[in-house]
Amino acid sequence: MVCRPAVLFALLAFVFVPLAARGQDKSPELAKQLAQLLDSKKIDAFAAPDAQNAGSYVAVLYFPGTQLLVVSAKYSAPKMLDDLLAKKDYRGVYVELTSASITPTRVFVMDTFADGLVAKPGGGTASDSVERAGTSLTFDGDWKKAKQSEADYMKAFGECDAAYGQALQLLVSKLKSTT
Numbered sequence: 001m002v003c004r005p006a007v008l009f010a011l012l013a014f015v016f017v018p019l020a021a022r023g024q025d026k027s028p029e030l031a032k033q034l035a036q037l038l039d040s041k042k043i044d045a046f047a048a049p050d051a052q053n054a055g056s057y058v059a060v061l062y063f064p065g066t067q068l069l070v071v072s073a074k075y076s077a078p079k080m081l082d083d084l085l086a087k088k089d090y091r092g093v094y095v096e097l098t099s100a101s102i103t104p105t106r107v108f109v110m111d112t113f114a115d116g117l118v119a120k121p122g123g124g125t126a127s128d129s130v131e132r133a134g135t136s137l138t139f140d141g142d143w144k145k146a147k148q149s150e151a152d153y154m155k156a157f158g159e160c161d162a163a164y165g166q167a168l169q170l171l172v173s174k175l176k177s178t179t
Contacts, residue, residue, distance in 0.1 A: 026165025028116030031068055034168055035114045037175045038062045047085060047093035048174035049078075056105065057081050058167045059094035068111040069094075072167040073101030107132045109164045117164055119157040130160040 038044065038060070047059035050072065058072040071094065075081050084092040098108060111117065112126040120141035121127050127140035137160060138146070143153030 026116075027111070027161050027168055028118075030165055030168035030172055031111055031114055031116040033172050034060065034175070035062065035064075035068065037172060039064060041175070041178075043090075045090040045094055046171060046175055047081075047090040047097075048170060049082070049085065050170060054078075057093060057097055057101075058170050059090060059097050060171055061091070061094050062114065064114075066112075066114065068109070068114040070109045070111065070164065070167050070171070071097040071101070071106065072163070072170075073097050073106035075101050104133045106134075107160075107163050107167065109160070109167070111164070117157065117161045119154065119161075130164070132160065132163070 038046065044062045044064070045060065046062075047057060050056035050058055053074070055076075055078045056072065056074045057078075058070070060071075061069040063069075075096065081093050081096060084090075084096070097106070108131040109117070110129045112128050117128045117130070117139060119139055121139070127138050129136060129138045131137075137156055139157055139160075143150050146153065148156070
């Protein structure tokens with residue numbers, strides 16, 4: 001059997017690209033770390049400013065063993081959120097970010113099972129969803145239902161997972177440094 005380079009390349013890409021994509025998922029390990037930190041500190045909400053983006057904040061609402069709700073966004077009145085943070089009113093920050101933040105900057109993640117985003121959940125498993133810039137995405141593995149190609153679905157998943165990973169990393173870092 002003679003193997004042409006193009007066929008060999010296509011076969012290798014088919015086998016290794018999905019493996020590489022899975023290895024790049026940022027959120028699963030960070031979601032587990034955040035859940036463990038929240039459990040250990042016996043809190044179900046936390047928030048912090050995003051030092052990399054002036055006027056941006058990240059907040060989480062945690063339902064132990066069930067769900068992480070994480071929002072990151074710019075806020076038009078940062079002083080108000082800074083005051084809430086000073087009072088450790090993390091739920092207040094969460095509520096403000098989910099309801100009154102600047103919509104084009106908002107990323108809101110509903111992480112079912114608090115295990116990070118999953119692109120293709122197993123049969124019967126609840127799916128994760130992300131709202132970003134006013135557009136809702138459901139990661140249930142059915143890109144056809146969403147009227148997308150698999151490549152577009154996986155690209156959107158990668159972008160959402162990266163954004164979620166950044167938000168989780170910020171929360172984990174801030175929570176570790178909080179007494």
